[in-house]
Amino acid sequence: MQYRGVLKKMKTENNEEVDYFLEFNDDVVHLNQLLDREIAIYFVEYQCLNCGKNKKIFRQGFCYDCFQEIPNAGDWIMHPELSKAHLDEEDRDLAYEIKVQLQPHIVYLANSSNVKVGVTRKSQIPTRWIDQGAHEAIAILETPNRYLAGITEVALKKHVADKTNWRSMLKNEIEDKNLVDEREKLKEFIPDEAKAYYLASSEEFNINFPVIEYPTKLKSLNLEKNNHFKGRLKGIKGQYLVFENGVVFNVRNSEGYVVDFEVLT
Incomplete structure (x- = not known):
């Protein structure tokens, strides 16, 4: 089974164990069902979550230009104390800021x-x-x-x-x-x-997470440096996929990356 799509943070449902889902172009994959199976991830290109262009991702899934301009990347996102909508003061887009902040x-x-x-x-x-x-x-x-x-x-x-x-x-x-x-x-x-x-x-x-085996040593997977990875999925916690041999992949940090995702075994 092979899927292609732009990575966004995993969707979750809190049940007896957290259920995790990855959305691709035409499919949604229930990741819990892939525990202890071998998976391959191939980096294809970038796709900014705002403009959709193949431009290097800067932060939060956005290219540099979009990150500097769009309202949902304003400083108040990471620093809530900077919110000003309650004063009717605009940062980048007052209507958006009122909707989210108030x-x-x-x-x-x-x-x-x-x-x-x-x-x-x-x-x-x-x-x-x-x-x-x-x-x-x-x-x-x-x-x-x-x-x-x-x-x-x-x-x-x-x-x-x-x-x-x-x-x-x-x-x-x-x-x-x-x-x-x-x-x-x-x-x-x-x-x-x-x-x-x-x-x-x-x-x-x-909260209980679906993990078969916790690693003792960690090695982060960076798709820009290693654009073709293969490994056996041992758990999911937070926004991380945990593979055998301590390899961990932060899905949220890779938002805006287009990948091919293949289930091998």
């Missing part, structure tokens, strides 16, 4: 390798936690806009990490934490203007 957002703790604080739209729960490879997570606040969530994250990351150790996550070097207790420890550091949105009754959310 909706409920969740400030959360997620534990994938260590406990970290993060921000996402409420509609992206639990997808965001799955994408980070978190085995447990909990909501701290639900704010009415992205700005309030962003300033809360800035305040809390002085007291808790805001990054995931992806290597530890993929090796499954994890430690279970009582996230209710961790949340309570951070309550006093929430900015005054966001305190009213604290979620005192939210419960810990647990």
Whole structure:
């Protein structure tokens, strides 16, 4: 079986184990069914997720020109505290920014390798936690806009990490934490203007990933350097495909790459 298409982040469904799907031109592949099977990935060309041109991908699946211009690549995406739609101030496209920024957002703790604080739209729960490879997570606040969530994250990351150790996550070097207790420890550091949105009754959310075998050593697959890869799929966690011999492939980091994807055995 062979498929061709431009890579986008894997779609997920949270069930007893997370179900993963890759979309191609004419097909959707249920990746869980390919565990312990040999897969080949061939890099064909680039295809910017915005303009569709065969131009080298810069970030987030976009070519450089698009990344500098389109509203869904503004600085406020990575830095929610820079959101200004609540002030009716435009960054790149006010209508788009109002649509995205002025909706409920969740400030959360997620534990994938260590406990970290993060921000996402409420509609992206639990997808965001799955994408980070978190085995447990909990909501701290639900704010009415992205700005309030962003300033809360800035305040809390002085007291808790805001990054995931992806290597530890993929090796499954994890430690279970009582996230209710961790949340309570951070309550006093929430900015005054966001305190009213604290979620005192939210419960810990647990996630199981489809992994047969966790690696002990890791080697990242870079399709620009190795445009023809073949290996046996041993697991899927976060946005990574985990192959035998510790090879891991970050699908999301390769958005905008057109590939041939072949199931060999």
